[in-house]
Amino acid sequence: MRRDDRCVLALERALGASKVDDSDERRAQLSRDESETDCVLPRAVVIARESADVREALRVCEEHGVAVVPRGAGTGRTGGAAVVVDSIVLDTTALCDVKDIDRDDNIVIVEPGVVTGALHAAVEREGLFFPPDPQSAAWCTIGGNVAENAGGPRAHRYGVTRDYVLGMRAVTMSGAELTLGRRTPKGVTGYDLTSLMVGSEGTLAVFTELWLRVIPKPATVRTLLATFASITDAGRAVTAIVRKGIFARCIELLDSYCCDAIRDAAPSALPPNASVALLIEIDGDPEDCDARCERAGETLTNHGAIDVFAAQHEGERERLWSARSVLSRALRARARFKLSEDIVVPRSKLAAMLDDVRAIAEREQIAMPTYGHAGDGNLHVNLLWSDPSLRPAVDRAVRALFERTIAHGGTLSGEHGIGVLKRDWMHLEQSPAVLDAQRAIKRALDPRGLLNPHKVLPAPGHRGC
Amino acid sequence: MRRDDRCVLALERALGASKVDDSDERRAQLSRDESETDCVLPRAVVIARESADVREALRVCEEHGVAVVPRGAGTGRTGGAAVVVDSIVLDTTALCDVKDIDRDDNIVIVEPGVVTGALHAAVEREGLFFPPDPQSAAWCTIGGNVAENAGGPRAHRYGVTRDYVLGMRAVTMSGAELTLGRRTPKGVTGYDLTSLMVGSEGTLAVFTELWLRVIPKPATVRTLLATFASITDAGRAVTAIVRKGIFARCIELLDSYCCDAIRDAAPSALPPNASVALLIEIDGDPEDCDARCERAGETLTNHGAIDVFAAQHEGERERLWSARSVLSRALRARARFKLSEDIVVPRSKLAAMLDDVRAIAEREQIAMPTYGHAGDGNLHVNLLWSDPSLRPAVDRAVRALFERTIAHGGTLSGEHGIGVLKRDWMHLEQSPAVLDAQRAIKRALDPRGLLNPHKVLPAPGHRGC
Numbered sequence: 050m051r052r053d054d055r056c057v058l059a060l061e062r063a064l065g066a067s068k069v070d071d072s073d074e075r076r077a078q079l080s081r082d083e084s085e086t087d088c089v090l091p092r093a094v095v096i097a098r099e100s101a102d103v104r105e106a107l108r109v110c111e112e113h114g115v116a117v118v119p120r121g122a123g124t125g126r127t128g129g130a131a132v133v134v135d136s137i138v139l140d141t142t143a144l145c146d147v148k149d150i151d152r153d154d155n156i157v158i159v160e161p162g163v164v165t166g167a168l169h170a171a172v173e174r175e176g177l178f179f180p181p182d183p184q185s186a187a188w189c190t191i192g193g194n195v196a197e198n199a200g201g202p203r204a205h206r207y208g209v210t211r212d213y214v215l216g217m218r219a220v221t222m223s224g225a226e227l228t229l230g231r232r233t234p235k236g237v238t239g240y241d242l243t244s245l246m247v248g249s250e251g252t253l254a255v256f257t258e259l260w261l262r263v264i265p266k267p268a269t270v271r272t273l274l275a276t277f278a279s280i281t282d283a284g285r286a287v288t289a290i291v292r293k294g295i296f297a298r299c300i301e302l303l304d305s306y307c308c309d310a311i312r313d314a315a316p317s318a319l320p321p322n323a324s325v326a327l328l329i330e331i332d333g334d335p336e337d338c339d340a341r342c343e344r345a346g347e348t349l350t351n352h353g354a355i356d357v358f359a360a361q362h363e364g365e366r367e368r369l370w371s372a373r374s375v376l377s378r379a380l381r382a383r384a385r386f387k388l389s390e391d392i393v394v395p396r397s398k399l400a401a402m403l404d405d406v407r408a409i410a411e412r413e414q415i416a417m418p419t420y421g422h423a424g425d426g427n428l429h430v431n432l433l434w435s436d437p438s439l440r441p442a443v444d445r446a447v448r449a450l451f452e453r454t455i456a457h458g459g460t461l462s463g464e465h466g467i468g469v470l471k472r473d474w475m476h477l478e479q480s481p482a483v484l485d486a487q488r489a490i491k492r493a494l495d496p497r498g499l500l501n502p503h504k505v506l507p508a509p510g511h512r513g514c
Numbered sequence: 515m516r517r518d519d520r521c522v523l524a525l526e527r528a529l530g531a532s533k534v535d536d537s538d539e540r541r542a543q544l545s546r547d548e549s550e551t552d553c554v555l556p557r558a559v560v561i562a563r564e565s566a567d568v569r570e571a572l573r574v575c576e577e578h579g580v581a582v583v584p585r586g587a588g589t590g591r592t593g594g595a596a597v598v599v600d601s602i603v604l605d606t607t608a609l610c611d612v613k614d615i616d617r618d619d620n621i622v623i624v625e626p627g628v629v630t631g632a633l634h635a636a637v638e639r640e641g642l643f644f645p646p647d648p649q650s651a652a653w654c655t656i657g658g659n660v661a662e663n664a665g666g667p668r669a670h671r672y673g674v675t676r677d678y679v680l681g682m683r684a685v686t687m688s689g690a691e692l693t694l695g696r697r698t699p700k701g702v703t704g705y706d707l708t709s710l711m712v713g714s715e716g717t718l719a720v721f722t723e724l725w726l727r728v729i730p731k732p733a734t735v736r737t738l739l740a741t742f743a744s745i746t747d748a749g750r751a752v753t754a755i756v757r758k759g760i761f762a763r764c765i766e767l768l769d770s771y772c773c774d775a776i777r778d779a780a781p782s783a784l785p786p787n788a789s790v791a792l793l794i795e796i797d798g799d800p801e802d803c804d805a806r807c808e809r810a811g812e813t814l815t816n817h818g819a820i821d822v823f824a825a826q827h828e829g830e831r832e833r834l835w836s837a838r839s840v841l842s843r844a845l846r847a848r849a850r851f852k853l854s855e856d857i858v859v860p861r862s863k864l865a866a867m868l869d870d871v872r873a874i875a876e877r878e879q880i881a882m883p884t885y886g887h888a889g890d891g892n893l894h895v896n897l898l899w900s901d902p903s904l905r906p907a908v909d910r911a912v913r914a915l916f917e918r919t920i921a922h923g924g925t926l927s928g929e930h931g932i933g934v935l936k937r938d939w940m941h942l943e944q945s946p947a948v949l950d951a952q953r954a955i956k957r958a959l960d961p962r963g964l965l966n967p968h969k970v971l972p973a974p975g976h977r978g979c
Contacts (some may be wrong), residue, residue, distance in 0.1 A: 373604040395616075
C-alpha cells in the first residue's frame with residue numbers, strides 16, 4: 050500500500066487493521082474471478098467479519114469516492130467480481146453463519162458467505178431441500194449465487210435462486226440499511242426490491258443476510274442416462290419428456306464432443322455407445338418416482354434412445370454424475386484457451402440452435418462442444434482453441450452465437466450473468482429504453498456509481514461489440 | 515367535460531373522440547374499485563383499443579401534467595385503481611386479445627385486459643394450466659392481477675402471479691416503451707425489471723402485453739373437506755399437512771363464524787357438524803394423487819379432524835367449493851359495513867394469530883370472521899359492523915390486527931396490495947430507508963409522479979395512521 054492512501058488508512062481506522070489486507074498476494078488473488086476478464090489490482094481488500102463491517106466499508110469508500118467490488122468465492126464466469134477500475138474489494142466470505150433453520154416455516158436465515166454446498170448439507174440434515182445447485186456448489190457462496198441468480202441442473206423442476214429468496218438485509222453504497230421482503234410464503238407490500246436485488250451482480254447493494262425458502266427434501270431420486278445417435282434425436286426426446294408432464298428435476302445434455310472428452314478423462318463414466326447423452330433425474334415419493342421413471346424410459350425409447358440406463362444404487366448414480374462433473378476440466382484439457390457461454394433459447398428452438406452451433410463451429414473452424422440444461426433450453430456452449438491467432442475467429446463465432454440466440458427468441462445468459470464479458474452485447478437483446486431504465490434505477494440507489502462499477506450495464510451510447 | 519379542458523381535448527385529437535369518454539356515468543363508474551376508498555371523479559376515461567393508445571394517452575397526459583390512473587376490471591380491494599386526485603382514467607379492458615398459446619414452450623402471450631377466467635379456460639382447452647386463481651377470476655383482468663401480484667387458493671402449491679410472468683411490454687409515464695424479461699424458462703440478462711413491475715400497482719408503467727408461463731394441466735384433482743371442533747385443532751392440522759410434504763394445492767380455512775354464515779346462505783354446502791373447516795385440494799397423476807389424499811386424510815384424522823369428507827365426483831367437488839364462493843356475499847349480508855383485511859403470518863404463527871384475532875374481536879366487540887389460505891398463513895380477516903358509531907372501534911381493531919401481524923413476523927398484505935387503504939400503515943412494516951429506496955425507484959421511472967399517484971407509498975415524512 051502507498052502509506053498515503055487516505056481511503057485505506059480510513060478503512061483501517063474504522064474497521065481495525067486486521068480486517069484490511071493490502072498485501073500484494075491478497076490483492077492479486079482477489080482481483081479476479083473464474084472468467085478471462087482483464088483485471089487491475091485493488092487498493093486493498095476489506096474482510097468483513099460482521100455485517101456492520103459492510104456498512105462501515107461502504108461508508109468510508111463513499112466518503113473517499115472510491116469504488117467497491119463486493120465478492121463471494123469468486124467463482125463467477127463473466128467478471129462480476131473482477132476488479133476493472135481502481136477499487137477496494139469487499140470480501141464477504143467470512144460472513145458465513147447459518148443463523149437459523151426454521152423447520153416449522155421452512156425458512157433458512159444465512160449470511161452471504163455460507164458455501165452453497167454447506168447450506169445444502171445443513172438443510173438436508175433437517176429433512177429440507179434447497180434446490181439451486183450451481184456446478185461450483187462445493188465452493189461458491191450463497192451471496193454470490195443470489196447476486197448472480199444462479200441456476201444449475203435442478204432448475205428444470207425447481208427454478209433458480211430467485212425463486213427461493215424471500216427477503217434479505219442489504220446495504221446500499223449511500224449507506225441505507227435495507228430490510229427487504231418477508232419471512233412469509235406470500236406478500237405484496239410495496240415494490241419487490243428483493244427480486245430487484247437478486248441477479249443485480251453486486252451493483253445495487255451488498256447483502257448481509259439472506260432469508261431463503263426451503264422445501265421438504267424429496268424422499269427418492271432416480272437417475273437415468275439415455276444415449277442417442279444424434280443430437281437432433283436427443284433434442285426431440287427432451288421436448289417429448291417435457292410435453293408428457295413427467296416433471297423431471299434435471300434434463301442434462303452432453304454432445305458427442307463432450308462424451309468423447311468425458312471418456313478420455315474418466316473411461317468408465319459413460320457407456321461406450323454413448324455418442325450423445327441425456328442425463329435425467331426424477332424425484333419424489335418412491336412409487337410416484339418409479340412410475341414417472343418408467344414413463345420417462347418409454348418416452349426416451351420411443352424417441353430414438355439407443356439405450357436407457359437406470360442407476361440401481363447410489364454408487365451408480367454417482368458414476369453417472371461423475372461424467373457431468375469431470376466435463377469442464379476435461380474440456381479445458383483439450384485446448385489452451387476455453388470460453389464458456391451460457392445462452393438460453395425457447396425449448397422448441399433447442400434443435401435448431403444446436404444445428405446453428407455446429408454450423409458456426411464448422412464455418413469458423415473452432416471446436417464448440419455443447420452441454421447444459423437442455424430441459425430449460427440453457428446451453429453451455431464452449432469455445433476451445435490453442436492457437437492465439439484464432440482469436441478473431443472466436444470473436445466472430447461468439448457474435449454469431451449471440452445473434453442466432455436472439456433470433457430464436459433467446460437470451461444471452463441463463464445463469465452466469467452479464468458482468469463485464471457480456472456487457473457490451475446487451476444491446477443485442479435489450480433496447481436503449483430498457484438499458485436507460487436500468488441505469489436510472491442504478492442511479493437511484495447508487496447516485497455516484499461507486500458500487501461495482503462498469504458491470505452489467507454498457508456505457509450510455511455504447512453501440513456494442 | 516368542461517369544453518376548455520386542454521388535456522381532454524388533446525386526448526380526443528390524439529386518439530379519436532370514440533376512445534375518450536367524459537360522460538358523467540362512465541366517469542363515476544370508473545372512479546372506484548371494490549374497496550371503500552374515497553374517490554373523486556376523473557376528468558375523462560380513455561378506452562385503449564390498441565397498445566399504441568396507451569402510449570399516446572400517457573404522452574398527452576405527461577405533456578399536460580395530468581395524472582393517469584390505469585385500470586383493469588376494478589376488482590381491487592385496496593384502492594389501487596381508485597381515483598383520488600384530479601386524473602384521467604386509462605381503461606385497459608378492451609385490450610383483451612389472447613395473442614398466442616405456445617404449446618411447445620408453454621408460454622402464453624396476452625393483452626392486459628384478458629379476463630383471468632377466460633385465460634384459464636383458453637389454456638385448459640390446450641391441456642395447459644395457469645395456476646393463479648384470485649376469487650374474482652370470473653371478471654378480473656390479468657393485467658390487474660399482474661399489477662397487484664394476485665394470488666388465490668392454488669398459490670399454496672403453485673405460487674402467485676409473479677411466478678408466472680416471464681416478460682412483458684410496458685410503457686412508462688415518460689414515454690419509454692419497454693420490452694422486459696424473456697420468453698425462456700431461465701434468464702439473467704440485466705436487472706429483473708419484470709419482477710419490479712409485478713405488484714407495482716400501476717405506479718411504474720402500464721402493461722400492453724404479458725408473457726406468461728403455463729404448466730401442463732394436472733390430470734386429476736381431489737377435494738377434501740375436514741371439520742374440526744376448534745380453530746386451534748385446524749391450525750395444527752395445517753402445520754401437519756405441510757410438514758408431511760403432501761404438497762396440497764390448496765389448504766383453505768373457514769372459521770366458525772364463516773361456517774355459520776355459509777350455512778345460512780347455502781344450507782347444504784357444509785356438513786351440519788362443521789364448526790371449523792379446512793377445504794383441501796390435491797392434484798397430480800391419478801395414482802399419486804390418491805396416495806397423497808390418503809396420507810392427507812390420515813394426517814387430518816390424527817390431528818383432531820372430526821370428519822373428513824372426500825368429494826367423489828365433480829358435482830360434490832363443486833358443492834364443497836360453493837361453500838367458499840358464497841362466503842364473501844354471505845358475510846356482507848350480515849352487516850351494513852364490511853372491511854376485508856389480507857394479512858400473512860409465518861405458518862407456525864397461524865394458531866397464535868387466530869387467537870389474537872379472537873381477542874381483538876372480543877375487546878372491540880366487532881365481529882371478525884376469518885377465512886383464507888391457511889397453508890400460506892394468509893388470512894382474510896373481515897370486520898363486520900352496522901352501527902356507524904362503531905367506526906373508532908373498527909379502526910382500533912385494524913391497528914391491533916396489523917400490529918400483531920408484524921409482531922408475528924408477518925406482512926400487511928398477501929395478495930390485495932397496498933393501494934390507498936394500507937399505504938399509511940406501511941411504516942409498521944418497512945423502515946424509512948426501505949420506503950425511500952422505493953420512492954427513489956418511483957422517481958427514476960416517473961420523475962413527475964403522474965402515474966397512479968398517492969398509491970402504495972406514503973408521503974415522505976408521514977408517520978402513519
